[in-house]
Amino acid sequence: MAQEDVFKKIVSHCKEYGFVFPSSEIYDGLGAVYDYGQMGVELKNNIKKYWWHSMTLLHENVVGIDSAIFMHPTIWKASGHVDAFNDPLIDNKDSKKRYRADVLIEEHLAKLDEKIEKEVEKAAKRFGNSFDEKMFRETNPRILEITRNRDEIHARFTKALNETNLEELRQIIIDAEIVCPISGTRNWTEVRQFNLMFSTEMGSTSEGSMKVYLRPETAQGIFVNFLNVQKTGRMKIPFGIAQIGKAFRNEIVARQFIFRMREFEQMEMQFFITPGEEMKWFNYWKQLRMQWHQALGFGAEKYRFHDHEKLAHYANAATDIEFEMPFGFKEVEGIHSRTDFDLSQHEKYSGKKMQYFDPELNKSYTPYVIETSIGVDRMFLSVISAAYCEEPLEDGETRVVLKIPAVLAPVKLAVLPLVKKDGLSEKAREIMNQLKFSFACQYDEKDSIGRRYRRQDAIGTPFCVTVDHQTLEDGTVTIRERDSMQQKRVHIDEVENEISQKTDMKTLLKQLSH
Ligand code: ATP
Numbered sequence: 056m057a058q059e060d061v062f063k064k065i066v067s068h069c070k071e072y073g074f075v076f077p078s079s080e081i082y083d084g085l086g087a088v089y090d091y092g093q094m095g096v097e098l099k100n101n102i103k104k105y106w107w108h109s110m111t112l113l114h115e116n117v118v119g120i121d122s123a124i125f126m127h128p129t130i131w132k133a134s135g136h137v138d139a140f141n142d143p144l145i146d147n148k149d150s151k152k153r154y155r156a157d158v159l160i161e162e163h164l165a166k167l168d169e170k171i172e173k174e175v176e177k178a179a180k181r182f183g184n185s186f187d188e189k190m191f192r193e194t195n196p197r198i199l200e201i202t203r204n205r206d207e208i209h210a211r212f213t214k215a216l217n218e219t220n221l222e223e224l225r226q227i228i229i230d231a232e233i234v235c236p237i238s239g240t241r242n243w244t245e246v247r248q249f250n251l252m253f254s255t256e257m258g259s260t261s262e263g264s265m266k267v268y269l270r271p272e273t274a275q276g277i278f279v280n281f282l283n284v285q286k287t288g289r290m291k292i293p294f295g296i297a298q299i300g301k302a303f304r305n306e307i308v309a310r311q312f313i314f315r316m317r318e319f320e321q322m323e324m325q326f327f328i329t330p331g332e333e334m335k336w337f338n339y340w341k342q343l344r345m346q347w348h349q350a351l352g353f354g355a356e357k358y359r360f361h362d363h364e365k366l367a368h369y370a371n372a373a374t375d376i377e378f379e380m381p382f383g384f385k386e387v388e389g390i391h392s393r394t395d396f397d398l399s400q401h402e403k404y405s406g407k408k409m410q411y412f413d414p415e416l417n418k419s420y421t422p423y424v425i426e427t428s429i430g431v432d433r434m435f436l437s438v439i440s441a442a443y444c445e446e447p448l449e450d451g452e453t454r455v456v457l458k459i460p461a462v463l464a465p466v467k468l469a470v471l472p473l474v475k476k477d478g479l480s481e482k483a484r485e486i487m488n489q490l491k492f493s494f495a496c497q498y499d500e501k502d503s504i505g506r507r508y509r510r511q512d513a514i515g516t517p518f519c520v521t522v523d524h525q526t527l528e529d530g531t532v533t534i535r536e537r538d539s540m541q542q543k544r545v546h547i548d549e550v551e552n553e554i555s556q557k558t559d560m561k562t563l564l565k566q567l568s569h
Contacts, residue, residue, distance in 0.1 A: 062381035065443050066312050068455065072514050074098065074439065075313060087309030087317045094514050095435070097465030097495060099320075102434050103299050105463065106322045108560060109347055109567055110297040117295035117324065118288055122276025124301060130275050131252065131268050133404035134397060135369065140271060141248040143224055144307045147235035148242040154235075155307050156224045156246045160212050163233050165383065167205040174198055216365040221246040251304045253317075269303035274426060276300070277325045278397045281422075285327075285411060292411055292422055293336065295326040299431070313432040314385065320431035325393075327422040329413070333392045336425045337372050341390050343567070344427050345376060348387075350566045351460050353441040359384060369396035376429075378437040387437055388429035395421040438463060442515060457515030458538055460563070466516045467494035467558045471507050473523040475500050483522040486532070486547060490520075493551055494558065512537060518554050 069075040073092035077084040091099055110117045131137050143156040174197060179186045192198055208231055215223035225246045234241055253269040270276065277296045284296050299322045309315050328336050341360070349355055361384070363373040372392040377384040398421050402409040410419040442457040461467070470487040472479035480500055487498045497516065499507050504521065511519050519535040526532050526547070533542040534553060545553055556562065 058381045065439060087306060089313050094465045098463060099431060099435055101463040102431060108564055110324055117297055119297045120280055122280060124270050125267050128267050129404050133400040134275050136252055136271055140252055141250050142307055143221055143246045144249045145246045146244040147238055148244060149240045150235050150238035152235060152237050153307055159233050160227055163231050164209060167201055171198055171201050213364045249307055253303045253305055271304050272302050273298045273300045273321045273323045274325060278401055293328045295324050297324040313436050316432055321428060322431055323428045326425040330423045333423050337392045340425050340427050341374060344388060344390060346567055350563055369393045380440050387433045391426045393424040393426050395423050454509055454512050456512040459515035461517035461558045462560055462563045464515045464517050466497050466514060468518040468520055468554055469497045469499055469511045469516050471519055471521050472500050473504055473521055479522050482526055520550060
């Protein structure tokens with residue numbers, strides 16, 4: 056199946072089974088805003104819990120906060136967002152569609168890369184065992200031509216981004232003959248800067264109202280509370296502050312479901328360190344964050360690091376963790392070395408000292424910061440994408456199953472009486488009433504057992520406990536495992552232990568060795 060079709064199926068599956076709904080649907084929706092349904096909210100909460108616990112339980116020196124969405128507007132002046140949180144936008148005059156100029160070029164570069172790989176694949180098939188890939192890449196005239204073209208565009212692109220040269224960005228689009236995917240034409244407008252922050256008014260007009268912003272990132276709430284936490288928590292450098300919360304960006308192009316939203320959620324951690332130690336801690340968090348992703352078991356090949364072409368105004372090193380979504384490798388998390396930019400700026404704009412007295416060095420300094428920043432919604436999309444699976448069954452039917460890691464699954468087990476009569480429903484209810492204190496459970500007695508299994512597969516429930524006539528005789532039930540569909544018989548008293556071993560967050564956290 057083409058990846059595009061897979062993505063469409065995932066989007067409709069998310070809606071059909073109560074994971075994600077378009078916002079304000081009865082009013083035809085609101086662009087790039089989504090609501091999480093009864094299943095989605097559970098999965099999202101489990102993702103947040105996995106992140107929060109990995110930060111605050113596994114690191115004695117990382118604590119959490121929850122700062123307000125509204126903040127003093129000068130914060131955004133100090134952080135650079137008022138002046139520089141812009142995206143270069145370009146319109147196609149025929150389709151009237153709006154694009155990010157940088158994204159159009161990036162996608163074009165990715166296509167050239169793909170072309171090269173296809174040529175190599177084709178040749179590998181043609182030459183069989185005698186194929187010398189290295190030599191082919193270095194000498195094949197077609198590959199050399201595409202590579203030269205790619206490298207030239209790439210070099211111009213990086214330069215234009217670094218110099219914020221909008222005319223050159225447009226020229227690259229023209230020279231590379233990039234067309235609008237909708238109209239197929241090259242009839243482009245100029246490239247303009249567009250600020251991504253939402254603003255609103257605070258206070259009534261009679262008092263004089265103030266323009267405030269909906270935060271475009273949660274990080275600034277951490278920076279401005281840095282000394283509050285450090286002093287009240289008696290924190291010693293190095294230490295981190297973690298936060299989960301909503302962020303808002305008026306994204307220009309918002310077409311990829313929950314990948315790019317206008318209201319979304321971030322999980323950010325700012326790690327305060329001694330200046331000069333940034334590369335050590337940058338690498339430390341880089342490895343740790345990758346380990347956190349890979350512990351979910353989707354396979355290491357689904358992830359890669361992507362170092363930034365253009366460093367943000369505050370960063371001296373930056374990398375993304377990308378995940379292979381159905382529409383290619385895309386950023387899920389950013390890891391940035393932010394230097395002392397933010398704290399110094401806040402010191403300058405607020406007139407308050409933002410320094411730390413280091414008792415070991417016996418001096419005060421402005422700490423440097425390593426940031427890890429991951430979007431909850433993108434993480435959610437990566438889990439659903441990797442988990443979505445259509446499997447042929449022996450009876451010729453196909454099942455749709457979400458192979459969500461058991462720890463993250465919205466429902467951990469379903470309790471199913473084989474039939475509604477003979478006292479099986481009552482027995483199943485009794486079991487459910489015992490287990491509901493430990494796990495998110497569902498009770499289902501409607502339709503055939505096969506259909507009920509399919510329903511649980513579709514929401515990713517890792518275990519189904521089936522109560523049958525034998526249960527009444529010897530107190531045993533069957534536990535059916537979602538992925539293998541294998542069943543085993545165990546005594547009712549063993550169910551809790553059996554399932555908690557596989558669904559407990561502890562099991563996952565213990566894999567993160569630090
Ligand atoms: P992009 O280049 O895709 O716009 P970014 O580099 O601007 O993303 P950051 O500012 O580094 O993103 O934000 C950190 C994380 O927040 C991202 O890795 C992503 O997971 C998440 N994020 C950012 N913008 C959005 C959005 N519009 N919708 C959903 N998640 C987002």
